[in-house]
Amino acid sequence: MKTYFASYVWVGGRLERDVRLDVHRGVIVGVTPSGDPSAPAPGKSARESIMKLPGLVLPGFANAHSHAFHRALRGRTHAGGGSFWTWRDLMYSVAGGLDPDSYYALARAVYAEMALAGITAVGEFHYLHHGPDGVPYADPNAMGHALVQAAADAGIRITLLDTLYLTSSVDGKPLEGVQRRYGDGDLDGWSARTDQLRAQPHAKIGAALHSVRAVPASDMALFADRTAGLPVHVHLSEQRAENEQTLATYGCTPAELLERHGVWRADTVAVHATHLTDRDVDILGGHQVCFCPTTERDLADGIGPARRLADAGATLSLGSDSHAVIDQFEELRGLEMNDRLATERRGRFTPAELIAAAANHQSIGWSDAGEIAVGKRADFVCVRLDSVRTAGADPAQAILAATAADITHVVADGRLIVSDGRHTSIDVPQALTDAIRSLTDNAPPSPTPADTTLGEGRRA
Structure with a gap:
């Protein structure tokens, strides 16, 4: 048994003062507001240890949408303006140079950087499956296994959303170049490979339908059938061009096409959902939608109808996607501020709604996490209330002032993985520097043309 004590804790959708948290084997067994940290828990005469958690304590965050290898592009894609296509060329260069060891x-x-940002679980949208020429490794899931091991070593949980990716366009063009790494030939090939993946204590296996341009409509219903009961994610309507091409090919929007084939279920998550019709909003109401505000602004995608979706019944989550930024405070603030800009109205989401979105572990299959409550996993994030950003803020609203730099301690499954702002086992800046340098030293220079060509879809 371990006891934590904190002056401010987010419990049950509101702020509580002087809370004692009892944890046993990584699970919360007691939550006592106005509690005495020195008093024994029920049935116990002594404590193994007591730890004071500083500042504001929030539930661990869930990063519902990640492409880990995109992190190598941060700060390297902005020279001379450019477009998605110049960004994609650099992304392909990184993707083409990865192997299981460098990917790990x-x-x-x-993932260690995510831990520093208070993220205790990640949904990894994984499509970099095979060798650079598209030939499978001896272990056909070597790249996926590298991601699972990486999360374990960083101290966070992972849901490996193994992605079906078969074509390069809505009209079914074949995969070419580095995209061959993404494909398994057909749905049966994908199923045969993913059937070999196994869940672990820190890892769940989910699935993803990459997008309507990467999976033919003829495969969608069978994919939905084969993935029943799994967390399933899909990139949806990130660009207007995707909608236009789907309308031209199928006579409907992407959301309508996926509805026709039974893809939308309670455990299906639409990622981005930026350019939606009123009918699309109705379809997604009652389902889950993941917004990635920092990536959507970095790639100039547009602003999705977050408040409208929430009002229609959708449950929202947040992801850092391309990792232009890894900061859940920035993501949740983006959710709120983007909707303010789009509607010219303030107060679109309450702090409780924003925290729920940032801590939505259910979106990646971890229903036993995301709340500070008895029976939930002991995931705690400590946020300074005395930094230059948060000083003077109401603790109940501090999430709208804080950044990831204000996180001092992170506990995941009852284990301290961040202490005093540093990862307990990894020198994160050095690890990032070494890993990215090995990939980019031989990469082509950043493109400079201010290309504004409208392409068919951003998700490569």
Whole structure:
């Protein structure tokens, strides 16, 4: 048994003062507001240890949408303006140079950076499956296994959303170049490979339908059938061009196409959902939607109808996607501020709604996490209330002032993984520097043309 004590804790959707938290084997067994940390827990005469958690304590965050290898592009894609296509060329260069060992090194560093940002579980949208020429490794899941091990070594949980990716366009063009790494030939090939993946205590296996341009409509219903009961994610309507091409090919929007084939279920998550019709909003109401505000602004995608979706019944989550930033405070603030800009109205989401989105572990299959409550996993994030950003803020609203730099301690499954702002086992800046340098030293220079060509879809 371990006891934690904190002056401010987010419990039951509100702020509580002077809370004692009792943890046993990584699970919360007691939550006592106005509690005495020195008093024994029920049935116990002594404590093994007591730890004071500083500042504001929040539930661990869930990063519902990640492409770990995109982190190598941060700060390297902005020269001379450019477009998605110049960004994609650099992304392909990174993707083409990865192998299981270098992918592990990069992902370990990225997941450790997530830990520093208070993220205790990640949904990894994984499509970099095979060798550079598209030929499977001796272990056909070597790249996925590298990600699972990387998360374990960084101290966070992972849901490996193994992705079906078969074509390069809505009209079914074949995969070419580095995209061959993404494909398994057909749905049966994907199923045969993913059937070999196994869940672990820190890892769940989910699935993803990459997008309507990467999976033919003829495969969607069978994919939905084969993935029943799994967390399933899909990139949806990130660009207007995707909608236009789907309408031209199928006579409907992407959301309508996926509805026709039974893809939308309670455990299906639409990622981005930026350009939606009123009918699309109705379809997604009652389902889950993941917004990635920092990536959506970095790639100039647009602003999705977050408040409208929430009002229609959708449950929201947040992801850092391309990792232009890894900061759940920035993501949740983006959710709120983007909707303010789009509607010219303030107060679109309450702090409780924003925290729920940032801590939505259910979106990646961890229903026993995301709340500070008895029976939930002991995931705690400590946020300074005395930094230059948070000083003077109401603790109940501090999430709208804080950044990841204000996180001092992180506990995941009852284990301290961040202490005094540092990862307890990984030198994160050095690990990131080493992993990214090994990938980019031989990469082509950043493109400079201010290309504004409208392409068919951002998700490569």
